[in-house]
Amino acid sequence: MHTSSTNNDQTTELDALLQILTTQVASLQASYRTSNTTERIPSLLKLKNLETLGPDSDPSLNETRRLIVSAATQLIHTVQSPIEIVQDYAGSTFKTVALGFVVDVNIPEVIRDLGGEKGMHVDDISVHVGIDTSYIARVLRYLATRHVFKELTPNVFAHNRISILLCKRRSFEEIKADPISRFDDAPFAAHVHMFSDEILIETLSAFSEFLKQKDLSSESVKDGNPEDTSASGPQSSAGLGPRTAFNLKFNTSKSFWEWIAQPGAKYEDLARTVAVVMRGGDKMVDEGQLVNAITTAASGTPIDSSTTDITNLLPLVVDVGGSSGSATFTIKNKVLQDVSGIKYVVQDLERPIDSARKFWAENDPRAIETRQVELLVHDFFTSQPPSCQNASIYILRMIIHDWADGEAKKILKRLREAAYPPLPLSTQAVSPEPKTGPRSKLIVFDTLARYTCDDPRENLNRSGKEGSTSVPWPLLGNLGVAGEGFSTMMDLGTMVALDGKERTRDDFEQLGKETGWKLESVKPGKLAAFIFSAF
Known part of the structure; x- marks a missing residue:
């Protein structure tokens, strides 16, 4: 809930927003000054190596950044003319198509490889990409007006810390030689291209x-x-x-x-x-989050085969719709590496499993040879095979949000039918209060949609840390675009393309109740980990 600032009649909304900005900017600057990098303050003009972002990638600064962005965005929307705001929003489609255009014709690589820090004149860019100078200038100026690229002198454009993300990994010459693979290993550029x-x-x-x-x-x-x-x-x-x-x-x-x-x-x-x-989305579940989620899920679930009484549970982890099995690889070799006798199954359709075979052959061939890891072609809308019954843990990673409620329930129901304890003959009579004893767990890694208002039921700090207090007044309960900008965009994207949805905690809890899974806890992260227990 919001802090008691709402009760102070002397504190205006602008005062509160400025106080948040002043305090959090000072904190951010202090973090940069004490870092081990040469950078002492964020700057639009300082380009970044994506592998060595320094303070930019420090997760401990996430809350500070989100508070700054949330307060700054709300300040703009408070003082700017509502007419101007609506006009800008109505024309937001041009942001998508402008970004898509420059990525499609490889302008970011031309400026990076041939212009460097001095930038490049639109006349020279035109020669290399084969587009009329005037059109290039107008598109780049539209983006530079929104702080994507920098116009150094009239019609000379250079990269800044935002536009550099549009660059593909390959050089301009490599892209010309092999345009089919231009987006390989470049998830940010691929993301822009996909949406445009x-x-x-x-x-x-x-x-x-x-x-x-x-x-x-x-x-x-x-x-x-x-x-x-x-x-x-x-x-x-x-x-x-x-x-x-x-x-x-x-x-x-x-x-x-x-x-x-x-x-x-x-x-x-x-x-x-x-x-x-x-594949870039695979990195949204980091090792620390896997450790946290698996440890929590395994509590009360005897996953070690040396345990004497496992009550029909098998020391088995099933990664459902697991693609290449990169998450399973991390769990096996970094999370549960000291736990003996566990078997792992990675399930997906034929094409992803083909990719999985290559992944494991390159990274852990012995796991396949010893059958500790099984790669299984399986459709998660169908019943689980006998080898995957009574597993200790089932995992669904970035799956549920692709589907409407009807299909999501079917996926969860198929897993519940395979889980332990067995479902009663009439699933309508399932009690939400499970009996004592070990039981299968389900971990769903997915986006957690949050309300823009105060939610007294939500015990997670909306900026991403568990056990913290509240979002300061007068910020939105979900921190607006700073907290939920991407997830609300993804919500509408999955809705129009797939009839999927990003779900609130209440939504996940209800899905579980209707399919035999009790939501026990939610672990925050880039993706939230929803931990269910079979009942």
Whole structure:
């Protein structure tokens, strides 16, 4: 909840915002001055090596940064003309297409490789990318006006700490020689390209029409049908049908994933870009968060095979929809490396498992040879195989948010059917209060959506730390764009393309209640870890 500043009639909203800015900026500057890097203060003009960000990547400064950004953003929206704010928001589409254009024609690499710190004149940029000078100047000036790129002298543009993120890992010459692989290992540039792709841009044009169809009689609004098996494909399409803005715009019953899997350069380019973005998302679950979540989940769950009474639980960790199994690799070799006798199963569809075979062959071939790790082709909308029954821990990482409630329930129900203790004959009679004794745990790594108002039920600091007090008045309860800007954008993105959603704690708790899982705790992080126990 907000602090008692709301009771001080002498303190105005502007005073409170300025106080937050003054205090937190001083704290940030002090952190930079005492760091072991040569940088003493953040600056737009100082470029960064993404591998050595120094204080920029210090997680202990996350709260400070978010408070600064939240207060600064609210200050702007408090003092700026509402007309100007609405005008800027109405034209925000141009931010997407402008970023997409410069990334698509490789302008960031041209400026980086050929201009350097001195920047590059638009006439010279034009020669290398084959676009008229005037158009390049206008697009770059639009972005520089919003602090992406820097105009050093008239029509001469250089990188700043924001625009440098648009650069791909490969040089401009390498990109010209092999344009197909240009986004490999460049998740930020790939992210921009994906959101500016014509398929997604056209999908957004159906946004309003799509929502108008979601009236109170809509099946997906009410609940969806988790038992529906009439979908035309496996987990990439189960239950979706023609009910998203994407389906509406392209008049297709194919899911987004099936659509981009079609043959043809247009689809293959987007599919490859999406794959890079998803691999970049793997890094959102760091080692510390895995340790925290697994340790909490394993409490009361005898995962060690040397334990005498495991009450039918197996020392088994199942990574459901686990892609290459990078999270399993970390759990096996860094989190539970000292726990004996555990078996690991990584499940996904055929193509991701093909990639997983390469990953494990390169990083831990013995785990496959000894069958400690099994790579299993499996559709998570179907029943778990016998080898994955009664596991100590099931893991779902960045899966649930891709699906509407009906499909999300089906995924969780299939896992609950495999978990221990067995479900009673009538799942409608399940008691939310489990009996004592070891039982299977489920860890869902996903985005935690937070309310913009005060939520007295939320015991996590909205800036990301457990056990802290409150967001200072007059900031939004979720810290606005500083706290939930990306997740609210992803919420609308998954909604129009997949009919998925980013969920609140209440949403996750309700999904668990309806599928036989009790939400025990939520661990914060870049992705929250929702820890459930079978009941």
